[in-house]
Amino acid sequence: MPAKPRIGKLVVIGVGLIGGSFALALKKAKMVKQVVGVGRSRKNLKDALRLGVIDLVETDAAKAVADADLVLIGAPVGQMPGIFARIAPALSPHTVVTDAGSTKQDVIAAARRHLGAHFPMFVPAHPIAGTEHSGAAAAFPDLFRDRNLILLPQQETKASALRLVKSAWQACGSNIVKLDATEHDEIFGAVSHLPHVIAFALVHQLGKRRDAKRLLGFSGGGLRDTVRIAGSSPEMWRDICTANREALVPLVDGTIAELEAARDALAAGDGETLEAMFRSARETRSRWLIKNKK
Amino acid sequence: MPAKPRIGKLVVIGVGLIGGSFALALKKAKMVKQVVGVGRSRKNLKDALRLGVIDLVETDAAKAVADADLVLIGAPVGQMPGIFARIAPALSPHTVVTDAGSTKQDVIAAARRHLGAHFPMFVPAHPIAGTEHSGAAAAFPDLFRDRNLILLPQQETKASALRLVKSAWQACGSNIVKLDATEHDEIFGAVSHLPHVIAFALVHQLGKRRDAKRLLGFSGGGLRDTVRIAGSSPEMWRDICTANREALVPLVDGTIAELEAARDALAAGDGETLEAMFRSARETRSRWLIKNKK
Numbered sequence: 010m011p012a013k014p015r016i017g018k019l020v021v022i023g024v025g026l027i028g029g030s031f032a033l034a035l036k037k038a039k040m041v042k043q044v045v046g047v048g049r050s051r052k053n054l055k056d057a058l059r060l061g062v063i064d065l066v067e068t069d070a071a072k073a074v075a076d077a078d079l080v081l082i083g084a085p086v087g088q089m090p091g092i093f094a095r096i097a098p099a100l101s102p103h104t105v106v107t108d109a110g111s112t113k114q115d116v117i118a119a120a121r122r123h124l125g126a127h128f129p130m131f132v133p134a135h136p137i138a139g140t141e142h143s144g145a146a147a148a149f150p151d152l153f154r155d156r157n158l159i160l161l162p163q164q165e166t167k168a169s170a171l172r173l174v175k176s177a178w179q180a181c182g183s184n185i186v187k188l189d190a191t192e193h194d195e196i197f198g199a200v201s202h203l204p205h206v207i208a209f210a211l212v213h214q215l216g217k218r219r220d221a222k223r224l225l226g227f228s229g230g231g232l233r234d235t236v237r238i239a240g241s242s243p244e245m246w247r248d249i250c251t252a253n254r255e256a257l258v259p260l261v262d263g264t265i266a267e268l269e270a271a272r273d274a275l276a277a278g279d280g281e282t283l284e285a286m287f288r289s290a291r292e293t294r295s296r297w298l299i300k301n302k303k
Numbered sequence: 304m305p306a307k308p309r310i311g312k313l314v315v316i317g318v319g320l321i322g323g324s325f326a327l328a329l330k331k332a333k334m335v336k337q338v339v340g341v342g343r344s345r346k347n348l349k350d351a352l353r354l355g356v357i358d359l360v361e362t363d364a365a366k367a368v369a370d371a372d373l374v375l376i377g378a379p380v381g382q383m384p385g386i387f388a389r390i391a392p393a394l395s396p397h398t399v400v401t402d403a404g405s406t407k408q409d410v411i412a413a414a415r416r417h418l419g420a421h422f423p424m425f426v427p428a429h430p431i432a433g434t435e436h437s438g439a440a441a442a443f444p445d446l447f448r449d450r451n452l453i454l455l456p457q458q459e460t461k462a463s464a465l466r467l468v469k470s471a472w473q474a475c476g477s478n479i480v481k482l483d484a485t486e487h488d489e490i491f492g493a494v495s496h497l498p499h500v501i502a503f504a505l506v507h508q509l510g511k512r513r514d515a516k517r518l519l520g521f522s523g524g525g526l527r528d529t530v531r532i533a534g535s536s537p538e539m540w541r542d543i544c545t546a547n548r549e550a551l552v553p554l555v556d557g558t559i560a561e562l563e564a565a566r567d568a569l570a571a572g573d574g575e576t577l578e579a580m581f582r583s584a585r586e587t588r589s590r591w592l593i594k595n596k597k
Contacts (some may be wrong), residue, residue, distance in 0.1 A: 087574070137521065137523050138523065139523070139524075139525070140524075156523070157521065157523075196517075196518055196521050197521070199509060199512075199518055200509070200518055200519065200521055200522035200523070200525075200526050201522070201523065201525055201526065203505070204505065204525055204526050204529045204530075205525065206562070206565050207501060207505060207529070207562070208529055208584075209565075209580060209581045209584040209585075210558060210561035210562050210565055210580070210584075211497070211498065211501060211558060211561070211584075212584035212585075212587050212588050213561055213580050213581075213583055213584040213587070214557050214558055214560075214561045215493060215494070215587065216583060216584060216586070216587030216588075217583070218493075221587065222590075223490075224490055224493055224494055225494065225587075225591040226591075227431065227451065227490050227491070227494055228494035228495070228591070229431050229432070229433070229450070229451075229494070229495065230433075230434075231433075231494075231495055231498055231499065231531075231532045232494050232495065232498050234528040234529070234531045234532070235498040235501070235502055235528070235529055235530075235531070235532060236498075236529075236584075236588060237525075237528045237529070238525045238528070238529060239581075239584045239585060239588050240585055240588050240589065241581075241585070243578050243581035243582040243584075243585055244578060246577075246581050247574045247577045247578035247581060248574070250569060250577055251569065251572055251574045251577065254569045254570065254572065257569055258566060258569050258570050261562055261565060261566040261569065262566060263508050264504060264505060264508055264562060265559055265562050265563060265566070266508075267504035267505070267507055267508045268500070268501070268504050268555055268558060268559050268562070269559060271500050271503075271504055271555060272552060272555040272556060272559070275544060275545065275548045275551055275552050275555065276548065276552050278545055278548065280381070280541045280542070280545045283540075283541045283544055283545065284537050284538060284541035286503060286504070286507050287503045287533075287535075287537035287540050287541060288537040289507055289510060289511070290502075290503040290504075290505075290506035290507040290510060290530075290533045290537075291503075291506075291533060291534055291535070291537055292510070293506050293507070293509065293510030293515065293519075294506050294510075294530055294533045294534050295534065297519040297520075297522070
């Protein structure tokens, strides 16, 4: 006998990989009765409907959220201020709002500004999952299984709202972790946003060469893995990087400094310095991989 | 009925992932009768013997190559000049020598210098295969299947020597491609050596932070794939990078320039420039992946 759905109406604004997988996971867990999808691309919403990711399409976010139990905003972070402003007047008092944005200080500030009296019902969150694919067609219910879900409740956040969002992500199989927004943005600037900038920069460098086609024809698994994440959505990553630029600029400067040190050692034929850098990096990676296996 | 072995005695100098896998592939193809392993690490040679990668251990490279039909040098490229010098006086006239070095201009120059009259029996080669693991225990016979094998015959190279090396790699399942040494070093500087430098630099940057442990505990699949190759041998990559520094220094400078452009766009909040860079990179990656699927 399936458990009684705890969420009557879920509205997903931005039915992409994250929003779509959240809907599929809650459906699989029989925790949701109806999913309404809102988005900019008609084709994507059609896909989502056809694939059973959502049950209804609504083009107007304000109309969609009427009487919703939970609203998940899965849109690129750059769109969140506009979405908060649009839905705020239409929210029922009981409606819990959450997001899946990759940056948190900016999203929380925008929610505080635009949701006004409804802000205590907003639970900022960030699922640490994703692939280089985007869109509803890439969604799958197990995307969040055994992955971290960062919750960032604010002082004002209502305990009941927090409980609902937490239990939804637990139903997705996520491991819940609480973080402060500043620390969150610094951590994910380093382990996620920076690697994306680097991967995009490397492929951009190679792709603009006249011999790019011939060159890339000779590449192997090393380059393929190193630049996998350069297949990610340019718009989404533009938004993430600009939203988190305060943390990201010094991080990119740090990589430039590392590459300058490597370059100088190379130019001087200083193999010792290079090897020390490579060896220390390998040790960090091994320690970290061993730790992750536990 | 097994085919008659074409190689009576194969000597592998440096029984690592590449040298060991070459031996295993030729054994599997029943193309070799006896494999003699030479190396610096007794433990690694013992592993190789125990795992059936080699049949005999010899610590002295000069003794080992006596009456060999084929000698494969699988040692880091920085050791090649010393190995060529050591084996040159001990080579029988019929012995074919080949290598698996990741850089070619330096290896060919060293062979020309140290092999002297035997240089026409040397066939420079580079198998485009590998993993982030090293050592004989990581070797497996199918490592080279359907992977490119670059052959770089020189004007002096004897046709019979070229034929033997070519047929050995074909028996490993490799796809043979001929390249000029300068073009080889430029291509692999860009698609292999540069990504390694970048992966090492990024992990080095993160690993030296005080909060490295906590930080890396939050990393996901993006960072993991981006830095997989930072698990590679520091010594081997020190040698490759310093050997190919003429091609590599301008390539690292190119990456620094890309990162500086990204940094400036970030600092200026210029999302348009960032998005154009990300979009162009994603298109390059997609074109290249589609091409690779054929």
